[in-house]
Amino acid sequence: MTCEELVHYLSAYIDHELDAELSRDAQEHLATCQRCQVVLNTTQRLILLGHDQRRYVVSGALRENLYRRIEQSLYHKPAGQG
Amino acid sequence: MLDDTKLLAGLRQRDPQAFTQFFDANVDRVYRLALGMLGQRADAEEVVQATFLSAFEAIGRFEPHAQLSTWLYRIAYNHALMLLRRRHPEEPLPDDSESLPLPATLVDWSTLPEDQLLSEEVHETLFAAISSLPERLRAAFVLRDIETLSTAECAHVQGISESACKVRLHRARLLLRERLSQYFREQVAEEAL
Numbered sequence: 001m002t003c004e005e006l007v008h009y010l011s012a013y014i015d016h017e018l019d020a021e022l023s024r025d026a027q028e029h030l031a032t033c034q035r036c037q038v039v040l041n042t043t044q045r046l047i048l049l050g051h052d053q054r055r056y057v058v059s060g061a062l063r064e065n066l067y068r069r070i071e072q073s074l075y076h077k078p079a080g081q082g
Numbered sequence: 083m084l085d086d087t088k089l090l091a092g093l094r095q096r097d098p099q100a101f102t103q104f105f106d107a108n109v110d111r112v113y114r115l116a117l118g119m120l121g122q123r124a125d126a127e128e129v130v131q132a133t134f135l136s137a138f139e140a141i142g143r144f145e146p147h148a149q150l151s152t153w154l155y156r157i158a159y160n161h162a163l164m165l166l167r168r169r170h171p172e173e174p175l176p177d178d179s180e181s182l183p184l185p186a187t188l189v190d191w192s193t194l195p196e197d198q199l200l201s202e203e204v205h206e207t208l209f210a211a212i213s214s215l216p217e218r219l220r221a222a223f224v225l226r227d228i229e230t231l232s233t234a235e236c237a238h239v240q241g242i243s244e245s246a247c248k249v250r251l252h253r254a255r256l257l258l259r260e261r262l263s264q265y266f267r268e269q270v271a272e273e274a275l
């Protein structure tokens with residue numbers, strides 16, 4: 001497998017969607033190619049960083065504000081529109 | 083807490099308790115998707131509001147065997163797209179078959195300590211990077227790698243095939259990896275001193 005091919009298959013490799021033979025080829029390439037190993041490590045870390053973003057929730061005042069705005073539209077429409 | 087059946091029935095009757103529970107369970111997901119797609123907080127807020135209002139109007143047509151959250155993501159995705167069109171009516175559609183450049187920034191920041199990777203600044207850098215991706219790639223990353231939807235759900239939300247979803251995700255990851263590698267490069271250099 002070449003570096004180009006490894007990069008092409010990278011997401012499929014990470015997501016365990018490659019067939020056994022391609023997966024083995026990818027592992028062999030990674031064992032001998034420092035550059036592709038770094039690309040793999042950092043892409044996997046990026047994905048974990050993505051997962052971590054679920055810690056970020058709409059907080060405090062903004063949450064309350066959005067809730068009120070939507071509630072207002074739903075339940076307290078001006079006369080003639082409900 | 084209402085179970086799913088009672089929640090759905092409550093939403094259909096415009097029961098305030100059901101609305102509160104539905105809002106609390108979903109507002110963060112809708113907001114993150116909108117922020118990733120649009121980049122601006124005010125735009126994300128507008129999408130949140132429009133999404134919940136549309137959901138209430140359409141709840142009578144919701145199929146109970148589907149998942150409420152996925153259904154809501156789809157509404158949010160469409161609202162975000164409409165707002166994108168309003169903001170940038172001219173953006174040309176990129177060609178998904180175009181070949182990507184090989185990764186160029188090859189510093190290994192994957193072993194930086196957790197506290198450096200989980201900062202507010204990294205969060206903002208990542209969302210800024212997502213919202214500067216080509217438009218069609220943004221939701222694929224948010225839905226799969228942040229919200230951890232399956233490929234099938236991700237495809238359904240965007241109204242595209244699973245293979246198209248995988249292509250978009252792959253391109254998004256490579257481009258984001260490049261941006262973040264540039265961002266972390268200096269910190270890795272400092273670590274090495």
Ligand SMILES: [Zn+2]
Binds near residue numbers: 003006033035037
């Ligand atoms: Zn290589």
